[in-house]
Amino acid sequence: MWRFSLLFGVILALSSTAWADDMLYDVVQPVELGVGRTQVELQAxxxxxxxxxxxxxRGPLVLALSGIWAAEAPAVAYHLYLDLPRDSIPGVDDPGYLGGLNFYDTPDRYVAENPKRLSFLLDQALVRLRDAGRLTQPPTLTFIPVRPEEPGYSPRVEHISIIMTSD
Incomplete structure (x- = not known):
């Protein structure tokens, strides 16, 4: 049994090193989602x-969210947008729309050993954004609640990054 644990630890260490080498952008601190729009800037x-x-x-690009949790699961989901202009009121047909994030079945605290994760393939959104002339530098990620949320739930995402994966 100890051999399996040791092997798992080595694989985990190697995979986390490879993950870091492929990271193109990240957010340096956890993001707490508010009752309205939350926009974060990703650092190169x-x-x-x-x-x-x-x-x-050069290879598939992925937005990776890790450490998704809430003290109490909010009753609302969030739409995610890449490079959304600050004052726009978008829909799911926006070129930067990536998908949705909900907090159903998320832990009530951050669990470093087994964080809840979610990822989005960015390639098609990048083409749409390029064609619309909306790729920004540095890139931004915007979370917008589907409907107004009541305060007090404190949904959070501990780590956000854009990585390049192998084909």
Whole structure:
């Protein structure tokens, strides 16, 4: 049994190292979602970054959310948008629309050993955003509740990153 645990630990360490090498952007602190729109700016992992458009075609790009939790699960889901202009009122037909995030069956605290994760493939959204002339540098991610949320639930995402995966 100990051999299996050791093997699992080595695989986990190697995979987390590979994950970090492929990280293009991330948010340096946890994000608490409010009752309205929450917009975060993703920081480049290299100082010479040329923007998301420069990574297109090199490999699949993925938005990775990890450590999704809420003290109490809110009764509302959130729409996620990449590079959404601050004052726009978007719909699901917006070029930057990625999908939805809900807090159903999430833990009531952050669990580092087994965090809830969610990911979105970005390739099609990047093409739509490029065609619409809306790729920003640095990229932003916006969470918008589907309907007004009551305060007090404190939904959070501990880590947000954009990574390049292998084909």
């Amino acid at each position: 992992s290299t100082p010479t970054d040329q923007g998301l458009a420069s990574w297109m075609g």
